[in-house]
Amino acid sequence: MASGTEVTPTSYMSHHLTNLTSSIGDGAFWTLHVDTLVMALLTGIVSFGFLGWVVRGATSAVPGKRQAFVELAVEFIDEQVKSAFHGDRHAFVAPAALTVFIWVFMMNAMDFLPVDIMAWIYERLGLHNWRSVPTADVNTTFALALSVWLLMIFFNIKVKGLGGWIHELVCSPFGKNPLLWPVNILFNLVEYVSKPLSHSLRLYGNIYAGEIIFLLLGMWAATGLSGTVFGTLLGAGWAIFHILIVTLQAFIFMMLTVVYLSMAHESH
Amino acid sequence: MNINFTLISQAMAFAIFIWFTVRFVWPPLMRAIETRQKTIADGLAAGERGKRELELASQRSADVVRDAKQRASDIIAQAEKRAAQIVDEAKGAAEDEGARILAGKKAEVEQEVFRAREALRQQVADLALAGASKILRREVDAKTHADLLASIKAEL
Secondary structure, rough: OOOOOOOHHHHHOOOOOOOOOOEOOOOOOEEEEEEHHHHHHHHHHHHHHHHHHHHHOOOOOOOOOHHHHHHHHHHHHHHHHHHHHHOOOOOOOOHHHHHHHHHHHHHHHHOOOHHHHHHHHHHHOOOOOOOHHHHHHHHHHHHHHHEEEEHHHHHHHHHHHHHHHHHHHHHHHHHHHHHHHHHHHHHHHHHHHHHHHHHHHHHHHHHHHHHHHHHHHHHHHOOHHHHHHHHHHHHHHHHHHHHHHHHHHHHHHHHHHHHHHHHHOOOO | OOOOHHHHHHHHHHHHHHHHHHOOOHHHHHHHHHHHHHHHHHHHHHHHHHHHHHHHHHHHHHHHHHHHHHHHHHHHHHHHHHHHHHHHHHHHHHHHHHHHHHHHHHHHHHHHHHHHHHHHHHHHHHHHHHHHHOOOOOOOOHHHHHHHHHHHHHHO
């Protein structure tokens, strides 16, 4: 909200939904959303730094409250992974699931920061455009989903071998008959394309929509007394409901990651 | 919705965070948890064993007490029997002793009586002999009638 100029709904929305970009080369691709990257790194460093700090002082005797809290989260993830993945989950899949859950949850949770107060603070820091929620940027969710997708292909090849994987692409799910090969390939292609798309867009859509609703309620709150009252009430209600969405979306994203990696380990 | 280099930077960050968790967070925490689980399981097992041992010990101690009671009552019964026996023996011995003393005394008395009777008989014979000799002083010669006198003495 630049001072001195008239704030219209359009400028308000676009102000809140514009990333702070930095160009690192020629072309549209070579730009960087500084806010997304910084907030993602910040949440990641804070949460994994916390985990690392707690684990470094972890004891196998009676745990303190901090360690018990971390263990609670870790064992919750471990239980979920155990039910979906049958193999040595401790080597990679379970810690990766923990990473995904904690990081996505923390990035989603940035949605709880009140948009306009944060915008005011960022303005004072000299940041005109700054979006707090990394997962409301499609780049983040695609980055995560594509990483999982690559891991999926990596584990497919690692477990079944390159030949085994290609055999599966060609012969599964309908059968070995050469007449069915094109259908199988088409089917698998659709599956391999739709997996990262649905994986990333589900998270992005939910969090982005949540942010938009906060912005709309913020705009309503500026329209007068009744707008302020209802904007506040509904904003509080939406924030409470958002606790569920934030956790649920992080959980869904984590579960899908585990399921995809688990499917990569199993032969059909 | 514009895809740009942010995606690659985020993917790199993601890879680093996964590496960190896989390397530094998960294994030590799991180790701590598993060690604790083992400690707790061991503790529970030890408790169970202790309970069982206590049960066994109390059973054994009850056995020992019952045995001791049995033995004590046996000893008491034996002692009572022995005491009764001793009393009986003493009674028997006393009776025997009494009987023996009585018999001895009786024999002594009989002997005394016999001896007195002998003495008396001697005296009576002497008296009779004296009386007869006094009467028959003149006609009876003690020497000649000695065997007659002796036969009289023996009849008395």
